[in-house]
Amino acid sequence: MFNKILIANRGEIACRVAASAHRLGVKSVAVYSEADANAKHVAVCDESVLIGPPPAKESYLRADKIIEAALATGxxxxxxxxxFLSENADFADACAEAGLVFIGPPASAIRAMGSKSAAKALMERAGVPLVPGYHGDIQDADFLREQADKIGYPVLLKASAGGGGKGMRIVDKSGEFKAALESCKREAINSFGDDKVLVEKYLTRPRHIEIQVFADSHGDCVYLFERDCSVxxxxxxxxxxxPAPGMTEERRRAMGEAAVAAAKAVGYVGAGTVEFIANQDGSFYFMEMNTRLQVEHPVTEMITGQDLVEWQLRVAFGGALPKRQNELAIHGHALEARIYAENPEKGFLPSIGTLRHVQTPPAVTFELGDGAEAGHPAAVRIDSGVRAGDAxxxxxxxxxxKLIVWGRDRDEALARMALALAEYQVVGLATNIAFLKRLVESQPFSRADLDTGLIERHQAALFPPARPAPLQVLGLAAARLLSAEQAQGADGPAPWAHASGWRMNSALQRALDFADEANSYAVRVGYSHAGWTVGLGEGTVAMTLVARDGGQLTIKLDGATVRGTVVLAADMFHVFTGGAHYMLAYSNPLAHAGEAEAEGGRLTAPMPGKIVALLVEPGNTVEKGAPLLIMEAMKMEHTIAAPASGTVEELLYAVGDQVADGDQLLVFTALGQAD
Known part of the structure; x- marks a missing residue:
């Protein structure tokens, strides 16, 4: 086995690889950019090497610096x-030329499957069914639109060298084709350095099912069953x-054997995934092959009991596959939820910031490779590359x-996932945790009515209107504030330094002003010897603080026990109770006296990024919703649209300019606002 490996990546996958390497007694070397100097993956590895500035093109995509770091550390x-470089054939070749083992497939296999067009041609020759489409080299916009017209709308534009949803656009009609093509090509060149696209028929209500394959250098190849990634x-x-819900043994075998045949056709070695689009009737079409380990590999590990990273290391060292096909079996059911810093209610717009508070559900130890044949114990697994305090x-x-759970069947796994999401707390930036919980508990997902359009089709149920915060939530926030005030004044030398609310001839009454996206709340608080009274509107109930440990509180509210966690971030109270997360802004009149600003005609950047296209000129009159400019952030394009009908007065940035979060992008005058 290797003595030392370098991990040319970051985040949770770097932590994951380091853990498996350590179990085998293999030392690990981390590489990091200046932005990741204090990152978790740097801390868990045995050594670390700085390779460049924050932009990936100057650090994690610098093959020369990574190879230099590997040689320097032995x-x-x-x-x-x-x-990053996981599916870069030139990088694999460069590793070999430097005398280093690339823990992945041969460069020839990466090249064969790295181009979606070439891979589809290969599969066509092998007799694997393909979705109707154009996969050739001609990239003229008029020609591609003609192909789309022949295929019939809707069509899917897809970056030939792409992956991870980057460089993909659905086009519903011919008149929208060229604009979508331009956007697709821009995103493709920025993400993969290649703007070649293919055009395919977009199937309605398809399922996305992929097969995990593994091959060694001795000619053996197995499939470790399927994953359903439709949502x-x-x-x-x-x-x-x-496994995929509703999968028959016959269909599993057919898809598995097709995936193995695809891998053998290119002389594959290591971990790979063959992805299929499946119709509701059970028919399936080859989509692409990912020549690497994938983000969702833990669900395969959970149902097979195998450590796929360990398999990678053993195979790369020249060893045989640890298991043969007849030795592999499915045990139970596993689910993985990707927890992202993003705002689902705002089109899943990525969020940036510092993780000021992180509390994860209790993880049940899950030792890969042990006990699979006897059946797994209840398991919750968390793969993460960040900690509280990280940005x-x-x-x-x-x-x-990644939050991964295992159950003896799908129903048990669903219940365990819902509970784990209810216990997952993050403060400091927007996340999709609440959305994921609604999704897992939704009727279509729970009954396995799956397809890639599930989220869009069930918008109303998955994005319900904000509901007013109940009195229990307001009571927890009030108790946190009032108890903190008492603690701050408890040691004061004079009675007027105390914050107990004592008055000589009457009880103190005050109002605490909270607000959320749905409402504002004037919570009436009365002080008494026994605690407080709280009320909204007409009613008033007694409230006492039973226990407080940091942000964890237990209160009695009208005789009922209420428990929760309240985290303060600036003037925002984050209340976690009953499996839900409530965000309440507290209006402190002393802290914010005199603060007011009216900013008319101002359109700002939703996050740091780069301007990639200007769609208007100064003096243009536009309708509400018209696209004004396009910026790229977090490897995705975001269109800034007109908030109302009006006139573009001035463009403040040019194409290629970097902008910071909140920067004004242009001056805009809405109709009726002009002097």
Whole structure:
């Protein structure tokens, strides 16, 4: 086995690889950018090397610096993780030329499957069914639109070298084709350095099912069953599960054997995934092959009991596959939820900031490779590359963690996932945790009515209107504030320094003003010897603080016990109770006296990024919703649209300019606001 490997990646996958390496007695070397100097993956590895500034193109995508770091530290092999250089054939060749083992497939296999167009041609020759489409080299816009017209709308534009939902657009009619093509090509060149696209028929209500394959250098190849990755947003996976609901043994075998045949056709070695689009009737079509380990590999590990990273290391060292096909079996059901720093209510817009508070559900120890044949114990697993106090930056993917659960069947796994999400607390930036919980508990997902359009089709149920905060939540926030005030004044030398609310001839009455997206709340508080009274509107109830340990509180409210966690971030009270997260802004009149600003005609950047296209000129009159400019952030394009009908007065940035979060992008005068 290797003595030392370098991990050419960051985040949770780097932590994951380091853990498996350590179990085998293999030392690990981390590489990091200046933005990741204090990152978790740097801390868990045995050594670390700085390779450049924050932008990936100047650090994690610098093959020369990574190879130089491996040679300088005495590493014998490089594990690329997923993303960045993991599917870069030139990097695999460069590793070999430097005398380093690339822990992945041969460069020839990466090249064969790295181009979606070439891979589809290969599969066509092998007799694997393909979705109707154009996969050729001609990239003229008029020609591609003609192909789309022949295929019939809707069509899917897809970056040939792409992955992870980048460089993909659904086009519903011919008149929208060229604009979508331009946007797709821009995103493709920025993400993969290649703007070649293919055009395919967009199937309605398809399922996304993929087969995990593994091959060694001795000619053996197995499939470790399937994963259903149908639930997606922006063509990126949100929930994954294994095995796929409703999968018959005959169909599993047919898809598995097709995937193995595809791997053998290119002389594959290592871990790979063959992805299929499946119709509701059970028919399936080859989509692409990912020549790397994938984000969702833990669900396969959970149902098979195998450590796939350990398999990678053993195979890369020249060993045989640890198991043969007849030795592999499915045990139970596993689900993975990708917890992202993003705002689902705002189109899943990525969020950046510092993780000021993180409390994860209790993880049940899950030792891969042990006890699979006897059946797994209840299991909750968290793969994460960040900790409380770390920042989610604009430079990389905004994943916070992967939450993986195992159950004896799908119903048990669903229940365990819902409970784990209810216990997951994050403060400091927006996350999709509440959305994931609604999704897992939704009727279509719970009954396995799955397809890639599930989220869009059930918008009303998955994005319900904000509800007013109940009195229990307001009571917890009030108790946190009042108890903190008492603690601050408890040691004061004079009675007027105390915050107990004592009055000589009457009880103190005050109002605490909270607000959320749904309402504002004037909470009436009365002080008494026994505690407080709180009320909204007409009613008033007694409230006492039973216990407080940091942000964890237990109160009695009208005789009922209420428990929760309240985290303060500036003037925002984050209340976690009953499996829900409530955010209450506290209006402190002393702290914010005199603060007011009216900003008319101002359109600002939703996050740090780069201007990639200007769609209007000064003096243009536009309708409400018209696209004004496009900026790229977190590897995704975001269109800034007109908030109302009006006139563009001035453009403040040019194409290629970097902008900071909150920067004014242009001057806009809405109709009726002009002097």
């Amino acid at each position: 590493a014998q092999a490089i594990h690329p993780g997923y993303g 997606q947003r922006r063509h990126q996976k949100v929930l994954e599960e294994a 989610i930056s604009p430079f990389y993917d905004p994943m916070v963690a």
